[in-house]
Amino acid sequence: MDSHILNASGCLDPLAAPDVARTLDIVVTKTITPEPRAGNPPVRIAETEHGMINSIGLQGPGIEAFVGDSLPRLARLGVPVWVSVGGFAASDYARCCAALDGDDRVAAIELNLSCPNVEEAPETAAELVAAARAATSTPLYAKLSPAQWDIAASARKVVAAGADGLSLVNTIRGLAFDPATLRPRLVRGVGGYSGPGLRPIALACVHACAAAVDVPIVGMGGVWSGRDALELLAAGASAVALGTVLFADPHAPDRIRSELAAERAAVGTEQTPTRARKLLSH
Amino acid sequence: MRTERLAVRGNEAVGPYALVRLARGGLDPGQPGQFFMLEAPGRVLPRPFSLCLAGTGELAFLVDPVGHGTRAISALARGDAIRVTGPLGHGFDLSVRRPLLVGGGIGVAPFPYLSQALGGPPALLGFRTAHHAEAASLVPNAEVVLDPTLVTEALPDDPGDVLACGPEPMLDALARVVPGAQLAREAPMACGYGACYGCVVPREGGYVRLCIEGPVVMANGTGEGA
Numbered sequence: 001m002d003s004h005i006l007n008a009s010g011c012l013d014p015l016a017a018p019d020v021a022r023t024l025d026i027v028v029t030k031t032i033t034p035e036p037r038a039g040n041p042p043v044r045i046a047e048t049e050h051g052m053i054n055s056i057g058l059q060g061p062g063i064e065a066f067v068g069d070s071l072p073r074l075a076r077l078g079v080p081v082w083v084s085v086g087g088f089a090a091s092d093y094a095r096c097c098a099a100l101d102g103d104d105r106v107a108a109i110e111l112n113l114s115c116p117n118v119e120e121a122p123e124t125a126a127e128l129v130a131a132a133r134a135a136t137s138t139p140l141y142a143k144l145s146p147a148q149w150d151i152a153a154s155a156r157k158v159v160a161a162g163a164d165g166l167s168l169v170n171t172i173r174g175l176a177f178d179p180a181t182l183r184p185r186l187v188r189g190v191g192g193y194s195g196p197g198l199r200p201i202a203l204a205c206v207h208a209c210a211a212a213v214d215v216p217i218v219g220m221g222g223v224w225s226g227r228d229a230l231e232l233l234a235a236g237a238s239a240v241a242l243g244t245v246l247f248a249d250p251h252a253p254d255r256i257r258s259e260l261a262a263e264r265a266a267v268g269t270e271q272t273p274t275r276a277r278k279l280l281s282h
Numbered sequence: 283m284r285t286e287r288l289a290v291r292g293n294e295a296v297g298p299y300a301l302v303r304l305a306r307g308g309l310d311p312g313q314p315g316q317f318f319m320l321e322a323p324g325r326v327l328p329r330p331f332s333l334c335l336a337g338t339g340e341l342a343f344l345v346d347p348v349g350h351g352t353r354a355i356s357a358l359a360r361g362d363a364i365r366v367t368g369p370l371g372h373g374f375d376l377s378v379r380r381p382l383l384v385g386g387g388i389g390v391a392p393f394p395y396l397s398q399a400l401g402g403p404p405a406l407l408g409f410r411t412a413h414h415a416e417a418a419s420l421v422p423n424a425e426v427v428l429d430p431t432l433v434t435e436a437l438p439d440d441p442g443d444v445l446a447c448g449p450e451p452m453l454d455a456l457a458r459v460v461p462g463a464q465l466a467r468e469a470p471m472a473c474g475y476g477a478c479y480g481c482v483v484p485r486e487g488g489y490v491r492l493c494i495e496g497p498v499v500m501a502n503g504t505g506e507g508a
Contacts, residue, residue, distance in 0.1 A: 016476030038488045045480030047327045056479045195326050247473035251285050
């Protein structure tokens with residue numbers, strides 16, 4: 001079975017790069033919030049030795065403009081669309097999910113429960129999932145932060161609250177200094193760390209959650225090659241999402257897909273992961 | 283948008299800068315002021331560069347080795363190959379009647395190609411030192427000023443249609459004196475094609491992506507380049 005390759009939310013604008021979007025099996029939007037957001041002031045990104053940090057701050061048009069303007073154009077790409085939604089309270093998640101409920105242009109909704117660059121909602125991840133679940137029957141993927149001691153426990157709670165699948169993992173908070181001034185390079189100070197340095201952390205999270213819950217997992221975090229993708233699948237992911245590598249190489253989806261096929265063939269079918277669940281997607 | 287692996291044809295020092303020449307492959311040189319993302323060997327992210335020269339079958343980039351990525355790119359040698367994506371963004375609007383190129387430091391990078399497209403217009407270039415000013419040899423009809431003289435102090439009374447590229451303070455100062463100027467701006471950029479939202483600049487109470495709306499923008503904030 002071919003494993004789906006997605007983009008990680010916030011790592012591709014399918015409307016700005018439709019040719020890249022069409023090389024993916026599913027496109028995931030940048031996180032949409034109820035109201036429009038300007039995002040954080042620049043400087044927003046900095047490269048580090050083994051990755052990068054970003055503090056974009058959920059810049060976006062708000063759910064109404066998204067549904068009215070972006071979604072019709074996304075639907076015309078001919079690639080299934082998952083919409084990432086976020087907010088600052090359970091009611092924000094419910095409002096976005098209600099606006100997308102029953103819309104056949106939306107194959108699934110990913111709940112960004114773990115943006116490291118904005119204020120956190122006061123509710124727990126499970127409470128946010130429950131609020132979203134009450135607002136929609138569309139498949140829900142809960143995107144969890146790797147910055148927790150027992151991510152398997154979180155996985156059980158969000159699945160019990162109604163999540164149909166998991167997206168693992170979001171970025172983890174990191175800091176980078178300017179070499180000359182020893183001041184933070186990002187205006188907001190910390191940002192979300194992504195790229196190759198996140199890979200072993202993502203593997204551990206996918207591995208722990210796959211043992212804890214029986215739902216499909218989209219694995220992501222520093223995937224740079226077909227081998228990296230295969231390892232996430234071996235850890236229990238059903239599909240793989242590409243993030244930072246898309247910034248470095250717009251052709252990464254095709255390259256990683258063919259590398260993955262070759263790696264699978266080389267490793268042999270008896271080693272091919274069998275746990276993988278089919279993605280739940282309308 | 284095209285991405286190709288391009289072979290390095292040569293690398294020459296121009297003052298403190300490196301002029302890195304790549305075999306063009308199937309990439310289009312694009313409009314002057316547009317940019318390319320160049321792989322920086324050993325680094326996670328590529329780096330943005332405007333095209334400096336489009337010799338036959340070549341794309342050449344002027345690189346100031348100031349950080350990890352730019353040092354890796356300026357160390358490239360014949361026989362190496364790097365991934366290159368482009369051309370990207372909006373370049374200069376070339377429908378100008380009396381062009382004057384105004385640049386500072388590594389900001390002269392897009393001018394050789396731009397000057398060619400405009401038939402060798404006058405240029406006013408500012409540099410920190412005489413060593414840096416060796417880059418002026420790449421730009422025809424250039425008048426050079428050295429630190430502490432500022433290009434804004436050397437501007438003619440009626441500068442005409444200003445097309446500029448240089449450090450932020452220089453561009454901001456120019457924008458105040460010549461509101462109609464076209465400015466090629468710079469920002470930290472992860473992807474160069476609208477994916478990362480890292481390179482935003484303020485506009486109309488919000489932020490726009492410089493890689494999509496620019497890198498050439500109008501000084502008075504209206505519209506965009508070509």
